[in-house]
Amino acid sequence: MAVTLADVAQACGISASTVSRALSDPEKVNAQTRERIRRTAREMGYSPNSVARSLSIGRTGMLGLIVPDIANPFFPPIIKAVQSRAGQKESAVLLVDTDEHASDELDRARTLSKQVDGLILISPRTPAEQLGEFVALAPVVFVNRRVDGAASVVIDSSDGIEQAVQHLAAMGHRNICYLGGPRLSWSNKQRQAAVSAACERFGVQLQVRGPFEPQIQAGVRAADLVRTSDCTAVIAYDDLIALGLMARLTEYGVQAGRDVSIIGIDDSPMSGMAYPTLTSIHVPGAEAGTMAVDLMLRLLSGTPPEPLPVVELETRLVIRSSTGPVRT
Amino acid sequence: MAVTLADVAQACGISASTVSRALSDPEKVNAQTRERIRRTAREMGYSPNSVARSLSIGRTGMLGLIVPDIANPFFPPIIKAVQSRAGQKESAVLLVDTDEHASDELDRARTLSKQVDGLILISPRTPAEQLGEFVALAPVVFVNRRVDGAASVVIDSSDGIEQAVQHLAAMGHRNICYLGGPRLSWSNKQRQAAVSAACERFGVQLQVRGPFEPQIQAGVRAADLVRTSDCTAVIAYDDLIALGLMARLTEYGVQAGRDVSIIGIDDSPMSGMAYPTLTSIHVPGAEAGTMAVDLMLRLLSGTPPEPLPVVELETRLVIRSSTGPVRT
DNA sequence: GACACGGCTGCAACCGCTTGTCATCCTACA
DNA sequence: TGTAGGATGACAAGCGGTTGCAGCCGTGTC
Numbered sequence: 003m004a005v006t007l008a009d010v011a012q013a014c015g016i017s018a019s020t021v022s023r024a025l026s027d028p029e030k031v032n033a034q035t036r037e038r039i040r041r042t043a044r045e046m047g048y049s050p051n052s053v054a055r056s057l058s059i060g061r062t063g064m065l066g067l068i069v070p071d072i073a074n075p076f077f078p079p080i081i082k083a084v085q086s087r088a089g090q091k092e093s094a095v096l097l098v099d100t101d102e103h104a105s106d107e108l109d110r111a112r113t114l115s116k117q118v119d120g121l122i123l124i125s126p127r128t129p130a131e132q133l134g135e136f137v138a139l140a141p142v143v144f145v146n147r148r149v150d151g152a153a154s155v156v157i158d159s160s161d162g163i164e165q166a167v168q169h170l171a172a173m174g175h176r177n178i179c180y181l182g183g184p185r186l187s188w189s190n191k192q193r194q195a196a197v198s199a200a201c202e203r204f205g206v207q208l209q210v211r212g213p214f215e216p217q218i219q220a221g222v223r224a225a226d227l228v229r230t231s232d233c234t235a236v237i238a239y240d241d242l243i244a245l246g247l248m249a250r251l252t253e254y255g256v257q258a259g260r261d262v263s264i265i266g267i268d269d270s271p272m273s274g275m276a277y278p279t280l281t282s283i284h285v286p287g288a289e290a291g292t293m294a295v296d297l298m299l300r301l302l303s304g305t306p307p308e309p310l311p312v313v314e315l316e317t318r319l320v321i322r323s324s325t326g327p328v329r330t
Numbered sequence: 331m332a333v334t335l336a337d338v339a340q341a342c343g344i345s346a347s348t349v350s351r352a353l354s355d356p357e358k359v360n361a362q363t364r365e366r367i368r369r370t371a372r373e374m375g376y377s378p379n380s381v382a383r384s385l386s387i388g389r390t391g392m393l394g395l396i397v398p399d400i401a402n403p404f405f406p407p408i409i410k411a412v413q414s415r416a417g418q419k420e421s422a423v424l425l426v427d428t429d430e431h432a433s434d435e436l437d438r439a440r441t442l443s444k445q446v447d448g449l450i451l452i453s454p455r456t457p458a459e460q461l462g463e464f465v466a467l468a469p470v471v472f473v474n475r476r477v478d479g480a481a482s483v484v485i486d487s488s489d490g491i492e493q494a495v496q497h498l499a500a501m502g503h504r505n506i507c508y509l510g511g512p513r514l515s516w517s518n519k520q521r522q523a524a525v526s527a528a529c530e531r532f533g534v535q536l537q538v539r540g541p542f543e544p545q546i547q548a549g550v551r552a553a554d555l556v557r558t559s560d561c562t563a564v565i566a567y568d569d570l571i572a573l574g575l576m577a578r579l580t581e582y583g584v585q586a587g588r589d590v591s592i593i594g595i596d597d598s599p600m601s602g603m604a605y606p607t608l609t610s611i612h613v614p615g616a617e618a619g620t621m622a623v624d625l626m627l628r629l630l631s632g633t634p635p636e637p638l639p640v641v642e643l644e645t646r647l648v649i650r651s652s653t654g655p656v657r658t
Numbered sequence: 659g660a661c662a663c664g665g666c667t668g669c670a671a672c673c674g675c676t677t678g679t680c681a682t683c684c685t686a687c688a
Numbered sequence: 689t690g691t692a693g694g695a696t697g698a699c700a701a702g703c704g705g706t707t708g709c710a711g712c713c714g715t716g717t718c
Contacts, residue, residue, distance in 0.1 A: 017698050022676060024382050030697060052445050053384045056676035057703050062381060064424075072409055073599070078401040094445065096392075097425040099413050105667060117380050117392075117422065218603050264356050271401070275546050275573055277580050277605045291376055332705060345668045350706060358664060382704035385673050 005048045014042050025050070064094045065298060066114035066121045066140075068107060068269070072099045074216055075270040076240060076287065080124055080145065083291030091299055093119075102215070104128050104186055108135060116139040120298045123147075127186050141301045145294045147188040148312060153301060155293045155313045159189070159267065160196040162283035162317030166237055166265050167200035169281075169319060172326035175206065175235040175263060181224050182212025183239030190239055193267065199236055209233060214243050221246020229254065234262060234328045241266035241273050241282055248276060248324060262323040279322035286315045333376045340369050353378070392422045393626060394442035394449045394468075396435060401425045402544055404568060404615065405600040408452055408473065411619030419627055421447075431455050432514055436463060439514070443468040448626045451475075455514050469629045471622045475516040476640065481629060482619045483641045487517070487595065488524040490611035490645030494565055494593050495528035497609075497647060502656035503534065503563040504593060509552050509575070510540025511567030518567055521595065525565055537561060542571050549574020557582065562590060562656045567600050569594035571612055576604060576652060591653040607650035614643045 013020040024039040026030045041253055056062040069077050088095050100106040104127035118143040133149050136142050144154040151238035180197045183190035201208040212225050214220035221243040238244035244266030249257045258264045259278045292314045339346040352367040353357045384390040388505035393416055397405050416423050428434040448469040461477050463471045472482040479617045508525045511518035529536040539555050542548035549571040566572035572594030576586045586592045597612035621641045
């Protein structure tokens with residue numbers, strides 16, 4: 003029912019191979035033949051069958067994108083960037099949401115790897131020992147996680163975190179709390195280490211609580227821990243936790259920015275929205291997505307550069323009103 | 331390099347067709363042969379090439395999902411539901427985000443339609459006259475939009491909206507404002523009509539403002555319009571607009587639930603988060619996603635039922651603290 | 659004992675496109 | 689005028705599965 007290459011060829015009284023070349027490798031076909039073919043193809047409404055094409059050339063033109071949770075506002079900007087960059091490069095994106103199930107990642111990757119040219123894993127929750135298996139499966143780019151021997155786009159939160167701790171220290175906070183993210187989360191380890199280092203540098207006492215899921219409810223749960231501690235400021239693993247915390251504290255009459263200082267990480271759109279607005283560390287998600295696609299395309303086309311590229315992106319503190327001088 | 335059907339066949343000293351049948355149509359193969367084949371296949375790490383399979387059987391096992399904006403919190407739950415349902419049914423999901431560009435939808439659909447078995451369009455922004463073209467392209471299910479002659483899952487906001495207006499009227503509000511969504515949005519038309527009907531029924535004055543983009547910033551912009559009007563309550567096209575509005579009004583010292591009543595639509599996770607928490611109309615997005623996949627699978631398998639099915643889902647009001655008695 | 663029938667399996671065509679190889683024809687140069 | 693060489697386009701062999709058809713063999717029936 004769909005018009006095929008052979009149909010066009012027949013209509014032109016010419017062989018299929020020539021039609022194929024006329025459309026994909028124009029140089030190799032005489033100019034007027036080419037034009038005639040193209041016109042007929044257009045008139046007949048021909049459009050190549052991408053499955054057949056994939057089978058023949060051995061590439062599908064699709065990228066697999068594995069994400070822990072689309073509903074987490076940290077991810078959509080990355081996903082959008084990946085999509086749009088892939089679109090520019092004529093690739094489609096096969097998206098998979100693992101619902102934060104670390105153990106699903108490898109399974110889904112295995113399935114996916116047969117339908118796509120390469121895999122982009124955003125913030126994978128899989129334990130480090132198993133990450134190698136992904137690399138064996140297909141060309142892989144990791145985002146928001148550094149993996150030895152693999153291409154990755156990492157977001158170095160240490161700059162932003164250092165700014166955050168400095169900001170708090172400058173306002174007199176001497177006792178702060180870090181609300182940790184999922185235990186298996188690589189970025190949680192990074193963030194916690196950065197907080198810890200910065201606290202040491204600025205002479206601030208640090209207490210660590212957690213793990214918390216990157217969800218609003220977890221932040222609500224964290225509120226009681228914070229209220230009963232002697233911390234005057236909190237840095238949360240992400241904005242969701244920070245927002246949940248802030249909302250719950252508000253219910254208790256504890257006001258962020260006045261009674262306690264709260265800093266989130268991700269700078270999601272909601273942080274500008276909350277009341278009070280949330281001081282947060284901006285994480286360049288969109289850039290990361292774009293870079294990941296570019297990296298992948300580089301891996302796919304030709305020889306991967308030997309030391310596999312690791313792109314580092316920086317973060318910075320965005321001060322809003324959930325932070326303020328320590329209450330004396 | 332990957333192990334193929336032929337490799338397995340050779341290893342078993344058997345023909346490829348038998349191997350194929352042993353794996354996909356077990357009944358037709360002798361039990362012990364089948365077991366031997368399966369074992370060898372497993373040992374060799376065989377896994378079928380899905381592209382070749384697609385070419386052969388003429389189906390790709392993929393569904394195309396077109397969404398206006400992943401970053402809008404209304405969509406992720408739907409997308410997740412579609413994914414997970416499709417996953418259960420061994421289908422993959424090819425996601426496309428059109429960034430709210432109505433005119434992109436048809437283009438993307440055209441490209442996509444060649445790689446997938448069917449198209450699911452969530453809240454399409456395309457004008458009604460052109461919707462027929464999608465149907466011509468491939469099996470289509472529309473979500474959150476009723477399209478004549480096509481399968482659709484619609485969310486009937488009228489119940490929820492009626493409850494909302496009744497709720498406001500009961501608290502003495504006699505003058506309310508509806509902040510409209512995008513002009514081309516079908517659901518905006520539905521919602522506005524429902525608000526209008528309900529206001530009439532409950533004897534409430536209605537003012538309509540807009541259009542506003544479903545984004546926080548639009549709500550912020552709306553705040554001035556609301557402040558200078560004589561409305562005592564607002565129903566916004568969606569939660570984002572409501573939240574933006576509420577945050578901005580808070581900055582002005584106008585407190586939702588006390589000085590003005592605000593109701594959002596979508597009941598997104600943030601509505602429980604904001605301060606004050608946002609009264610909102612719950613929209614069953616996840617159910618809609620699941621139903622859409624089921625509908626699609628029904629369309630694809632066998633004869634579509636003649637009157638193309640339209641699934642209707644209901645909405646309901648979730649009262650939180652952004653609404654209260656009119657201030658006297 | 660011959661025949662029919664049914665269960666298994668192999669052969670080969672096909673899905674639609676790409677691409678290496680080769681024949682043909684024309685041009686240009688010696 | 690003969691021939692080398694470059695365009696140009698046809699042929700055919702895949703890519704890796706699926707599936708209709710036919711053949712083989714064993715069993716049951718008359």
